[in-house]
Amino acid sequence: MPSCRIRPAATGSRSRVSRSSVLRRVLSALGLLLVLAAGCGGDDELGSGDLVWEKKPRVFKNPSLPDDRILTGTVRNDSLEAVTLVARELGVRTDAGDEMESAAIFAPTFIRGVFPQNRGDEIPESEQLRIGLRARLEPGKTAPLTVSWRQQGERAMLVDYGAGALPVPGG
Numbered sequence: 001m002p003s004c005r006i007r008p009a010a011t012g013s014r015s016r017v018s019r020s021s022v023l024r025r026v027l028s029a030l031g032l033l034l035v036l037a038a039g040c041g042g043d044d045e046l047g048s049g050d051l052v053w054e055k056k057p058r059v060f061k062n063p064s065l066p067d068d069r070i071l072t073g074t075v076r077n078d079s080l081e082a083v084t085l086v087a088r089e090l091g092v093r094t095d096a097g098d099e100m101e102s103a104a105i106f107a108p109t110f111i112r113g114v115f116p117q118n119r120g121d122e123i124p125e126s127e128q129l130r131i132g133l134r135a136r137l138e139p140g141k142t143a144p145l146t147v148s149w150r151q152q153g154e155r156a157m158l159v160d161y162g163a164g165a166l167p168v169p170g171g
Contacts, residue, residue, distance in 0.1 A: 049164035050079040077137035092149040095157045102149035107132030
């Protein structure tokens, strides 16, 4: 353990570790352990698995369209590998696992594309990444995600991305 000198080295006296230095190190280690322990359990509100919400996403409801919902948030790749997601493959599911009518995009706002949307898979991957039809997330990186769905009597519980699911707040 490196010591914190309380006597100058020029005097030739041995250095000794101050009590406050030891106390600071012990408290720092305890703080680190608490942070690590808190991060190990997963947060049901933010999800667990490869993708998690960066913070609790927001769900909007239009009073004139009572069955329609729009969720917006930021997802983070908590895995150790890069993840590629395709917006058309995301789905919103009920508690029973039924899929709801939904649409998703990896963008926080409207982005104008340079290719017609009816070209489907013919749109180059670089353009799909730019306009939010696809997202590639390296470990620890984030992407905005906007999802809309029609509830029609059932409540949305999950945004299914194939390899896992993200919780919908307020279900």
